[in-house]
Amino acid sequence: xxxxxxxxxxxxxxxxxxxxxxxxxxxxxxxxxxxxxxxxxxxxxxxxxxxxxxxxxxxxxxxxxxxxxxxxxxxxxxxxxxx
Amino acid sequence: xxxxxxxxxxxxxxxxxxxxxxxxxxxxxxxxxxxxxxxxxxxxxxxxxxxxxxxxxxxxxxxxxxxxxxxxxxxxxxxxxxxxxxxxxxxxxxxxxxxxxxxxxxxxxxxxxxxxxxxxxxxxxxxxxxxxxxxxxxxxxxxxxxxxxxxxxxxxxxxxxxxxxxxxxxxxxxxxxxxxxxxxxxxxxxxxxxxxxxxxxxxxxxxxxxxxxxxxxxxxxxxxxxxxxxxxxxxxxxxxxxxxxxxx
Numbered sequence: 001x002x003x004x005x006x007x008x009x010x011x012x013x014x015x016x017x018x019x020x021x022x023x024x025x026x027x028x029x030x031x032x033x034x035x036x037x038x039x040x041x042x043x044x045x046x047x048x049x050x051x052x053x054x055x056x057x058x059x060x061x062x063x064x065x066x067x068x069x070x071x072x073x074x075x076x077x078x079x080x081x082x083x
Numbered sequence: 084x085x086x087x088x089x090x091x092x093x094x095x096x097x098x099x100x101x102x103x104x105x106x107x108x109x110x111x112x113x114x115x116x117x118x119x120x121x122x123x124x125x126x127x128x129x130x131x132x133x134x135x136x137x138x139x140x141x142x143x144x145x146x147x148x149x150x151x152x153x154x155x156x157x158x159x160x161x162x163x164x165x166x167x168x169x170x171x172x173x174x175x176x177x178x179x180x181x182x183x184x185x186x187x188x189x190x191x192x193x194x195x196x197x198x199x200x201x202x203x204x205x206x207x208x209x210x211x212x213x214x215x216x217x218x219x220x221x222x223x224x225x226x227x228x229x230x231x232x233x234x235x236x237x238x239x240x241x242x243x244x245x246x247x248x249x250x251x252x253x254x255x256x257x258x259x260x261x262x263x264x265x266x267x268x269x270x271x272x273x274x275x276x277x278x279x280x281x282x283x284x285x286x287x288x289x290x291x292x293x294x295x296x297x298x299x300x301x302x303x304x305x306x307x308x309x310x311x312x313x314x315x316x317x318x319x320x321x322x323x324x325x326x327x328x329x330x331x
Contacts, residue, residue, distance in 0.1 A: 044132055044133075044136075047130050047132065047133050048133050048136055051122055051129055051130075051133045051137075052122075053243050053244050053245045054245050055122050055283070056241050056243070056245075056248030056250065056282065056283075057241065057243065057282075057283065058184075058241045058243065058315075058318075059243050059244075059315065059318040059319055059321070059322040060184065060314075060315075060318050061181060061184065062243060062244075062322065063318065063321065063322060064180055064181055065181065068140075068177065068181070069136055072136075
């Protein structure tokens with residue numbers, strides 16, 4: 001009986017340790033994904049700004065277009081950005 | 084003789100009072116469409132995601148309209164709030180911010196104009212003078228909504244990171260409606276503007292209500308003021324920082 005309990009505890013502990021490692025990996029991978037998204041959105045916003053710049057938009061309009069482009073890329077709504 | 088003089092003065096006085104009570108007021112609704120030159124396709128290669136972005140925001144022109152309210156020599160131009168509903172509340176906020184660059188209050192009598200914007204949650208009034216816009220009146224005419232309209236031209240210059248950009252602003256105004264107002268900051272013509280080709284968008288009057296049942300009341304804008312010149316300087320400094328950071 002004691003052996004059965006001990007082996008169950010051992011299995012349970014091992015399972016928990018494996019899960020903990022996987023959770024850490026998942027957090028690292030999610031953080032990396034967010035960083036990649038942010039970098040991508042920054043580049044997208046700069047592309048929008050460059051196009052608006054060449055088309056002769058005012059600084060004010062370029063600034064707003066870039067903000068909107070970045071925020072939409074990051075998943076925000078227009079209300080979040082502009083209200 | 085004295086009696087004749089008295090009655091003449093009385094008639095003149097009454098006529099004067101009556102004419103002073105004849106306020107000119109009304110509402111004009113404008114729709115808009117992006118211009119062909121919205122993105123300068125001839126000089127740079129436009130990335131697909133940029134084209135998609137502008138295509139998406141241009142669709143807002145279907146949902147949104149602007150309202151110009153005027154009372155004698157004072158007017159307010161802004162987004163038409165009644166158009167706002169759950170479906171297009173996003174588009175009205177965006178269009179007010181990007182297409183019209185805010186709301187406008189114009190007082191032709193005192194030659195004062197304010198453009199109201201939201202900055203960091205506060206209302207900021209950017210001050211300018213309606214008389215700063217110089218119009219060249221031409222004899223060219225066309226009919227818009229059964230009104231004979233005349234063409235007027237002005238110039239606008241935008242200075243940004245890529246250099247100096249000159250735009251020709253074209254307004255079609257009708258002297259048949261003798262109010263000197265139009266969309267955004269474009270006022271001062273000898274008639275109401277029914278069509279205006281701005282830098283990147285063209286505005287069209289699609290409904291005019293003269294002397295509506297409910298008389299127009301216009302309140303001056305309130306907020307912190309800054310001149311147009313100083314505001315542009317402030318933005319120029321910010322934008323230079325953005326592009327320098329990008330190069331690094």
